[in-house]
Amino acid sequence: MSDAWEPQDGPSAAELDAADELAHRRKDFVLDGPDVPADDGDGDGSGGVEGVVYLDGNSLGALPRSVPARLAEVVEREWGRLRIRSWSESGWWSAPERIGDRIAPLVGAAEGQIVVGDSTSVNVFKAVVGAVRLAREEHGEERDEILVDAATFPTDGYVARSAARLTGATVRAVPVSEMAASAGPSTAAVLVNHVDYRTGELHDLAAVTAAVHRAGGRAVWDVCHSAGALPVELDASAADFAVGCTYKYLNGGPGSPAFLYVRREAQGRFDSPLPGWTSHADPFAMADDYVPRDGAARGRVGTPDILSMLALEEALKVWEGVDLAAVRAKSLALTDFFLARVRTHVPPGMLTSLTPEEHRRRGSQVSLLCQGELEGKAESVMSALHARGVVGDFRRPGVLRFGFTPLYTSFADADRAARALADVVLASRREA
Ligand SMILES: Cc1ncc(COP(=O)(O)O)c(C=O)c1O
Numbered sequence: 001m002s003d004a005w006e007p008q009d010g011p012s013a014a015e016l017d018a019a020d021e022l023a024h025r026r027k028d029f030v031l032d033g034p035d036v037p038a039d040d041g042d043g044d045g046s047g048g049v050e051g052v053v054y055l056d057g058n059s060l061g062a063l064p065r066s067v068p069a070r071l072a073e074v075v076e077r078e079w080g081r082l083r084i085r086s087w088s089e090s091g092w093w094s095a096p097e098r099i100g101d102r103i104a105p106l107v108g109a110a111e112g113q114i115v116v117g118d119s120t121s122v123n124v125f126k127a128v129v130g131a132v133r134l135a136r137e138e139h140g141e142e143r144d145e146i147l148v149d150a151a152t153f154p155t156d157g158y159v160a161r162s163a164a165r166l167t168g169a170t171v172r173a174v175p176v177s178e179m180a181a182s183a184g185p186s187t188a189a190v191l192v193n194h195v196d197y198r199t200g201e202l203h204d205l206a207a208v209t210a211a212v213h214r215a216g217g218r219a220v221w222d223v224c225h226s227a228g229a230l231p232v233e234l235d236a237s238a239a240d241f242a243v244g245c246t247y248k249y250l251n252g253g254p255g256s257p258a259f260l261y262v263r264r265e266a267q268g269r270f271d272s273p274l275p276g277w278t279s280h281a282d283p284f285a286m287a288d289d290y291v292p293r294d295g296a297a298r299g300r301v302g303t304p305d306i307l308s309m310l311a312l313e314e315a316l317k318v319w320e321g322v323d324l325a326a327v328r329a330k331s332l333a334l335t336d337f338f339l340a341r342v343r344t345h346v347p348p349g350m351l352t353s354l355t356p357e358e359h360r361r362r363g364s365q366v367s368l369l370c371q372g373e374l375e376g377k378a379e380s381v382m383s384a385l386h387a388r389g390v391v392g393d394f395r396r397p398g399v400l401r402f403g404f405t406p407l408y409t410s411f412a413d414a415d416r417a418a419r420a421l422a423d424v425v426l427a428s429r430r431e432a
Pocket residue numbers: 119120121122153155156193197222224225245258
């Protein structure tokens with residue numbers, strides 16, 4: 001432990017964990033495994049009885065404990081013994097809408113508006129083209145611009161540019177802070193990340209959407225970093241389309257299918273650019289002409305990815321009885337606690353938080369920029385943290401990211417991570 005590690009003002013991690021109403025959810029996840037570093041007995045937080053501190057749920061959520069048995073059942077019974085009958089008898093065919101309805105309350109959506117399937121990237125494509133077509137149907141072909149969050153996760157930008165080429169529109173990158181003022185008479189659609197993957201900044205879904213609507217455009221939201229991390233008010237904010245992944249805060253597993261939300265009011269006019277046979281009104285008619293289904297199922301394309309989808313369905317059971325307001329309160333308390341610990345123990349000028357202080361602008365991660373003596377060392381700092389049993393990640397050029405998943409991250413985790421970070425930073429100063 002570093003000499004710099006002194007007792008803190010305010011409640012201890014143990015006191016905060018004892019008062020945490022979500023603490024009991026942690027046991028529903030597999031968090032310790034054979035990769036736990038052996039206890040080296042020096043008390044420096046580098047593993048042992050405490051296990052790994054997992055702060056990378058903003059990239060890949062931890063495994064919910066009940067998933068392996070459910071997957072084994074799906075493979076052995078539903079696939080192994082029932083085979084083709086499972087499309088109807090095991091509910092495989094309707095899984096995309098059924099699981100969409102399980103996600104709906106987590107993102108503030110009434111049922112019947114979310115379908116699960118494909119990747120986030122593919123759903124961004126459906127949503128952006130769908131939004132452009134809708135805006136043009138309402139306001140004419142002069143709607144020729146797509147505004148894209150200038151700090152977007154790259155896949156959204158790539159897809160938007162391709163969608164623009166296909167629809168004859170152009171793309172303009174706009175900082176989210178200027179999005180509302182930038183939407184105008186030529187805006188067909190805007191594409192915004194609800195939480196910035198690099199900084200953890202939370203954007204105002206309702207305000208930006210309202211401004212885009214006033215300008216006559218349609219709003220598409222990427223909620224990858226907010227779904228399951230904080231309350232997302234899709235219906236109340238009048239979002240037109242939203243897309244999210246399920247492998248981060250929804251813990252669906254690596255490559256678990258994404259989801260597509262199409263606001264009920266827009267569903268009947270949603271003209272998907274990927275009209276596959278499973279979104280046909282009568283798929284088994286195998287008709288030449290495409291007639292789209294009504295409702296969320298219009299967002300389907302081809303055969304659903306059943307194994308991943310049913311793993312996700314099981315994973316979503318951890319949300320039963322969870323109050324999203326409690327999730328948000330804990331997320332903010334965890335990130336406040338971690339930031340305060342880091343600020344106290346890391347010498348000034350080495351790490352700067354890119355994550356907003358203001359709660360209303362903060363998602364559920366903390367991003368620290370390596371500066372001064374730490375410039376160029378983000379990767380080595382993160383690997384030293386991994387060696388001490390603290391798993392976050394880094395994004396080039398110098399951002400350390402720590403994701404806080406309220407269902408399983410404890411205040412003791414946040415405390416140990418900050419401690420390990422201070423030790424790593426001070427060690428790197430000694431070595432310099
Ligand atoms: C905001 C955001 N959008 C999209 C993606 C990825 O899309 P896909 O699930 O298609 O890989 C990620 C992360 O990988 C992301 O952070």
